[in-house]
Amino acid sequence: MKKIALSLAAVFIGASCLAQNSKIYKKDWIDLNKNGKKDVYEDPSRPTKERVADLISQMNLNEKTAQMATLYGYKRILKDSLPTSSWKNEIWKDGIANIDEHLNGFINWNLVETKLDLVTDVKRHVWAMNETQRFFIEQTRLGIPVDFSNEGIRGIEAYQATGFPTQLNMGMTWNRSLVRAMGQITGKEARALGYTNVYAPILDVARDQRWGRLEEVYGEDPYLTARLGVEMAKGIQEMGAASTPKHFAVYSANKGAREGLARTDPQVSPREVEDVLLYPFKKVIKEANIMGIMSSYNDYNGIPVTGSSYWLTDRLRTEMGFTGYVVSDSDALEYLYNKHQVAANLKEAVYQAFTAGLNVRTTFRRPDSIIIFLRELVNEKRIPIETINSRVADVLSVKFRLGLFDSPYVKDADASKKLVNSAANQQVALQASLESIVLLKNTKNALPLAKTGLKVAVIGPNAADADYAHAHYGPLMSSSVNILEGIKQKIGAQNVTYAKGSELIDKNWPNSEILPEEPNAEELALINEAVATAKNSDVVVLAIGGNTKTAGENKSRTSLDLPGHQLALVKAIHQTGKPYVVVLIGSQPMSINYVDLHAPAIIYAGYPGVKGGLAVADVLFGDYNPGGKLTLTFPKSVGQLPLNFPTKPNAQTDEGETARVKGLLYPFGHGLSYTTFSYENLSVNNKLNQNGKVEVTLDIKNAGTKDGDEVVQLYIRDVLSSVTTYEKLLKGFERVKLKAGETKKVSFTLVPDDLMLWNREMKQVVEPGDFKVMVGSSSEDIRQTAVFTVQ
Numbered sequence: 001m002k003k004i005a006l007s008l009a010a011v012f013i014g015a016s017c018l019a020q021n022s023k024i025y026k027k028d029w030i031d032l033n034k035n036g037k038k039d040v041y042e043d044p045s046r047p048t049k050e051r052v053a054d055l056i057s058q059m060n061l062n063e064k065t066a067q068m069a070t071l072y073g074y075k076r077i078l079k080d081s082l083p084t085s086s087w088k089n090e091i092w093k094d095g096i097a098n099i100d101e102h103l104n105g106f107i108n109w110n111l112v113e114t115k116l117d118l119v120t121d122v123k124r125h126v127w128a129m130n131e132t133q134r135f136f137i138e139q140t141r142l143g144i145p146v147d148f149s150n151e152g153i154r155g156i157e158a159y160q161a162t163g164f165p166t167q168l169n170m171g172m173t174w175n176r177s178l179v180r181a182m183g184q185i186t187g188k189e190a191r192a193l194g195y196t197n198v199y200a201p202i203l204d205v206a207r208d209q210r211w212g213r214l215e216e217v218y219g220e221d222p223y224l225t226a227r228l229g230v231e232m233a234k235g236i237q238e239m240g241a242a243s244t245p246k247h248f249a250v251y252s253a254n255k256g257a258r259e260g261l262a263r264t265d266p267q268v269s270p271r272e273v274e275d276v277l278l279y280p281f282k283k284v285i286k287e288a289n290i291m292g293i294m295s296s297y298n299d300y301n302g303i304p305v306t307g308s309s310y311w312l313t314d315r316l317r318t319e320m321g322f323t324g325y326v327v328s329d330s331d332a333l334e335y336l337y338n339k340h341q342v343a344a345n346l347k348e349a350v351y352q353a354f355t356a357g358l359n360v361r362t363t364f365r366r367p368d369s370i371i372i373f374l375r376e377l378v379n380e381k382r383i384p385i386e387t388i389n390s391r392v393a394d395v396l397s398v399k400f401r402l403g404l405f406d407s408p409y410v411k412d413a414d415a416s417k418k419l420v421n422s423a424a425n426q427q428v429a430l431q432a433s434l435e436s437i438v439l440l441k442n443t444k445n446a447l448p449l450a451k452t453g454l455k456v457a458v459i460g461p462n463a464a465d466a467d468y469a470h471a472h473y474g475p476l477m478s479s480s481v482n483i484l485e486g487i488k489q490k491i492g493a494q495n496v497t498y499a500k501g502s503e504l505i506d507k508n509w510p511n512s513e514i515l516p517e518e519p520n521a522e523e524l525a526l527i528n529e530a531v532a533t534a535k536n537s538d539v540v541v542l543a544i545g546g547n548t549k550t551a552g553e554n555k556s557r558t559s560l561d562l563p564g565h566q567l568a569l570v571k572a573i574h575q576t577g578k579p580y581v582v583v584l585i586g587s588q589p590m591s592i593n594y595v596d597l598h599a600p601a602i603i604y605a606g607y608p609g610v611k612g613g614l615a616v617a618d619v620l621f622g623d624y625n626p627g628g629k630l631t632l633t634f635p636k637s638v639g640q641l642p643l644n645f646p647t648k649p650n651a652q653t654d655e656g657e658t659a660r661v662k663g664l665l666y667p668f669g670h671g672l673s674y675t676t677f678s679y680e681n682l683s684v685n686n687k688l689n690q691n692g693k694v695e696v697t698l699d700i701k702n703a704g705t706k707d708g709d710e711v712v713q714l715y716i717r718d719v720l721s722s723v724t725t726y727e728k729l730l731k732g733f734e735r736v737k738l739k740a741g742e743t744k745k746v747s748f749t750l751v752p753d754d755l756m757l758w759n760r761e762m763k764q765v766v767e768p769g770d771f772k773v774m775v776g777s778s779s780e781d782i783r784q785t786a787v788f789t790v791q
Contacts, residue, residue, distance in 0.1 A: 018083055021138040032143025032405065033058065041405065048400045052393050058142060059392070061385075065374040066094040067144070067392045068360055069367035070327065073102025074113075077366055081118050082128055083135035091368040095140050097360045097395050098147040098197060098327070103128055105159040105476045106151075112476050113159075120159045122193070122420055126413040129194030133408050144396070145404035149197040149244070149327075149362075152236075153216055154474030154609065155182075155429070156190040156198065162425040163469060163478040163610035167202055168587055169436035171218030171228060171631040172606060172671075174711040175735045178432055179228045183235020183243075185425050190241045192416035196402050197242040197292060199473075201232040203280040204252035206632060207268070207644055211257040212555035215587035215607050216473065219631025220644045220668065222276045223730045226283035233288035242398055244292025245284060247329055249311055250277050251296040259556040261339070264298045271723075271758050273300070276646075282320055291324035291398045295358060297332035297339075304340045306332040307349070312357030325359035325394040333361050333370065347373040351382060359391045421478060426611065433615035435709070435735075438604040438628040439672040446581055446600035448622030448674060449539060451490065457497045457537035458484045459530045459573065460544045461504040461566065462585040467548040468607035478610050483543050483583060486613025490621050497537060501530035501573075504549050506564040513559040523565050527572050539579045541620060542570065542599075546586030560591040560638045567594060574598050583616055589634040589665075596665055604630070622674065627709030627735065629671035629778065636661050644668075645779055646726040669713050669730075669778035675704030675740065679712075679783035684773055686788040694750040694788055698775055702738035711735050712775065714748045715782070719770040722759050728779055729754075755790065766790060 024031040029042050040046050040054035056064070071092055074081045081103060087093060105112050105119045113119045118128040129148065137143045151157040154164045162185050164170065170179055183201075190198050204213075206220040218225045233243040250273055253266035268277065284290060293316065295306045305311045306328050316322045336342055336349035343349040350373040353361070361370045377383040399405065410416060419425075439447070449456070466482040481489075488496050502523065506512050519527060534540045544566045550557065561567065571594065573580055581601040584592065585608075595602060603626070605616050618624035635643045640661065643652055645668035654662035678701045685695040700712055714732030718725045732748035755766045768790050776782035 018085060018135065018139060020134070024138065024143070030137065030143065030406070032137065033141065034143070044406045048397055051400055051405070052396045055142065055144070055396060056389050056393060061375055061378060062094045063142060063144070064388050064392045065371045066092060067097045067395045068354065068374060069097055069371050070149070070360055070362035071096045071099045071367050072364055073099050073104070075107045076101060076364060078102065081116060082131055083139070087135060088139065091371055093140065095136060095142070095144045096146055096367060098149045099132065100149045100362060101151065101157065102132060102148060104150055104157045106157060106472065109472065114477070122417040123413040126194055126410045126416050130409045133194070137408050145399060145408045147197050147242070147399055147402065147404065148195045149199060150190060150195040151473040152186045152190060152198040152200045153202055156186050156193065156195060157472070157474055157476065158193055158420070159476055160421050160478045161189050161193070161475040162421050162429050163475040163480070164429045165433050165436050165609035165612065166215040166468070166587060166607040167218055168215050168631065169606040169608060170432060171224060172438055172628040173432060173435040173735070174224070174629055174733050175435055176227060176231045178435060180231040180235045181428050182432060183232040184239055185428060187236035187239030187241040189420050189425070191239060192410065192419045194410050195241065196404065197244055198236050199244050199246060199294060200236065201229045201243070201245055202247070203229050203245045203284060204247055205276050205280065207253045208257035208641060209560055209589045209632060209635060210557045210638065210641065211252065211254070212259045212551050212557070213553055214632065215471070215551060217252065220633065221631065221646065221730050222279035224631060224733065226280040229280050229284045230287045233284050233290050237288065237291065240402065242291035242324070242402060243288065244294055244327065245281070245290060246294035247296035248281055248293050248316065249296060249305055250300040251298055253277065254298070257556045259554045264339070266298060266300055270762070274758055285320045285322050289323070291401060293322060293324065293326050295326050295328050295332055297329045297335050299340055304336055304342060306358060307336045307342060307352040307356050309356040317357065323397070325398050326357060327360045327362040328353065328358055330363040333358065334363065346370065347376070350374060351377055354391060355383060355387065359394050421475070429609055430611040430614060433608045433611045434618060434624050436606060436608060436628050437615060437619050437626045438630055438670070439619075439626040440584070440602040440604050440666055440670070441596065441599065442672055443600045446579070447603075447620065449581070449620055451621045454491070454538045455495055455497070455536070456487060456491065457499065457533045457540045458487055458543065459499050459501045459533060459540055460542050460569070461500060461502055461564070462545055462547060462583070463498060463500070463543040465504070465547055466610075466612065468585065469610040469612060471548055471552060471607075475610070480610040481613035483541070483613045483616050486615070486617035487541065487620070489614065490617040497533050499530040499533035500526055501569045502526050502565045504547055504564055509563055510558060512564070513561070519565045519568060527565070527569050530569060531572050531576055534573050534576045534578050534580070537578060539581070540573055541583060542573055542580050543583045543585065544570065545584040545590060546588055551587045557588060560588065560635065562590060562592065570595055581620070583620070589632050591635060591637050592665065593636055625674045625706055625708040627671065627673060627711065629669050629711045630666055631668065633668050634665035636663065636665055640664070646729055648724050649727050667778055667780040669711070670781070671711065671778070673708045673710065675702055675706040675708040677701065677710040677738070677777065678703045679775060682773070682775055682784035682786050684786045684788045688752070688790055692752055696732070696748040696750065696773055696775070698746055698784055699743050700736055700738065700746055701743040702740055705740050707739045709735055709737050710777065712746050713778065715774040715779065716750070716754065717772040717774070718755070718757060718767070719772055719787070721757055721767055721769070723757060725757055728774060
């Protein structure tokens with residue numbers, strides 16, 4: 001087998017006329033500039049700052065500007081899967097900052113490379129990534145390695161890798177250590193496949209339930225997003241890969257939740273920007289020392305972020321202490337002239353962005369489309385060479401931190417094959433799927449279902465559809481288990497019948513969201529078939545909701561109702577009189593008012609990952625007691641929006657309303673269990689003046705008969721303040737595993753940062769006075785309260 005691989009390597013290299021230069025590899029260093037001596041930048045024992053300075057002193061303008069753009073990988077921009085002799089005539093002959101998504105299998109939406117072994121076979125893939133890196137080490141003058149960047153918000157994006165639930169589902173686990181483990185697996189598999197920089201986590205905070213990209217965020221709370229974001233970023237970087245969160249800044253509050261080419265004009269106040277949208281970035285930058293940031297393509301208050309020195313330099317670097325390199329989101333630089341129209345042309349957009357603080361332009365265009373302008377601007381003395389040196393130094397510093405100058409290749413392809421998507425890693429992903437599932441409703445203990453003696457009808461458009469497990473920004477072709485398959489494996493295929501019942505969307509969708517039509521004959525036949533299947537069963541599992549057709553990037557909703565004719569299907573099943581439970585799939589909260597009123601039990605599974613069908617079956621039949629909690633508010637109607645957490649006092653109250661639907665379906669933090677928990681003995685020890693801490697403790701008891709998890713949530717309220725503050729601010733959470741009858745003490749620590757507000761002078765301070773502590777099972781299910789005073 002090794003002989004075959006070597007012969008194939010020889011064929012590729014021979015065809016491209018790129019002979020290997022083995023002489024540059026010394027015992028403990030690489031002669032990257034091929035001059036026969038160990039330069040400072042080639043010396044692993046020298047400090048990074050010295051190595052960067054030495055390298056920049058040797059670089060010419062072409063080499064420097066080449067480090068300021070991204071080259072998208074095979075079948076995106078690159079036409080070649082491997083280096084060829086023609087590369088010596090391309091602009092990347094002088095190097096390149098990073099190659100994005102190279103040989104990861106993604107070609108375009110719903111189009112995956114499935115035939116090329118350099119994509120599908122781990123060992124061949126590793127060899128190809130090494131050969132691509134070898135070009136930059138051996139065939140460029142200074143041997144500056146490339147940073148291989150890739151997506152990775154639900155596992156590293158590759159043909160096959162460990163597939164986790166979406167980031168929203170990871171948020172619903174409320175489990176720091178599990179998110180850390182996910183980060184470690186993502187980072188380790190990335191490096192094993194040759195990727196050195198992961199575009200994760202996403203630190204955007206959700207504000208609108210219509211937004212298509214909700215699957216990509218942890219939820220609508222800044223504290224939860226920050227705490228889980230820190231864990232994910234640390235996990236990735238502990239494994240030797242860079243973490244590059246996105247999208248900085250003020251990205252997730254698009255006007256009307258619009259997607260596509262809109263994604264602009266965020267309607268948020270300065271204090272909400274600071275308290276909600278920037279908070280996670282501040283914490284992750286400070287605590288995880290991340291190596292990358294992606295600048296967003298929106299504006300704020302009339303200033304596009306990617307052309308703003310206020311955002312990319314003053315806030316990001318000077319204030320927050322970011323030391324990595326900034327890549328632009330796709331077309332964020334181009335938008336300065338062709339969308340925001342603050343630059344006259346692409347050259348002026350290049351000038352604005354790189355002057356503001358951008359390090360690397362990243363988009364689906366050739367890198368020379370902007371590198372040529374950088375060179376012109378320097379020669380015209382409009383951009384000082386010192387600015388170029390500073391931007392390039394940030395990029396090179398990350399490459400040194402990643403060890404690319406000293407160990408540029410993946411050394412053991414056999415080890416990579418054993419690691420990537422291993423059984424052990426899949427088990428962690430399955431645990432994440434289990435812990436992310438939320439029990440919304442369970443009247444009269446309708447769940448769990450008996451595993452024997454029942455004939456189960458599995459009905460609905462999401463029963464056999466696991467498209468959510470193969471979306472962009474994660475593993476593409478990892479084997480998945482849908483809900484129907486999971487139930488069959490759990491109780492035996494002979495005990496299960498299936499009917500689709502309806503398509504996910506109807507033929508006139510999305511226009512049918514405002515002009516609904518009755519089911520046609522074909523659609524009615526699907527419903528009738530489902531009714532007949534239900535009547536011949538003992539219980540129905542109804543799998544409905546949304547999927548990749550109704551949500552995702554560029555797919556924001558107009559309505560939050562069940563799409564297509566799913567509501568008609570639910571009503572038809574309900575009218576059969578057969579017992580039924582609902583499994584809701586989807587990344588967006590849905591206004592499932594009829595379902596909430598009539599269904600005995602509802603499970604919200606979100607997008608539960610490649611093992612989602614197994615996890616749902618475990619929950620349905622009692623082999624796992626659900627403990628997930630919502631990180632998004634469920635409204636009753638889209639007409640109630642904006643409706644989210646946290647909220648200002650009375651801003652979302654319905655008191656006094658006489659012509660409006662009142663209340664919401666499920667609040668932030670909501671989630672039930674097959675057991676019950678009691679909260680006792682809340683104690684607050686205020687030592688803020690002595691050591692800057694407030695210690696909060698309480699006892700949590702599993703008062704039921706089943707083992708289970710409870711997510712204990714701590715909220716605070718500044719009782720009297722100089723400016724309006726939020727009704728409740730999440731400032732602590734802990735997922736606690738308790739055996740039936742067991743009691744555990746849970747502790748939280750509040751520090752001054754948790755108590756701060758932006759006063760009337762927009763200075764961040766802790767104001768003296770009373771603070772209310774609220775501990776409970778959701779933002780509305782508060783079990784214990786106390787008050788402490790800040791002097």
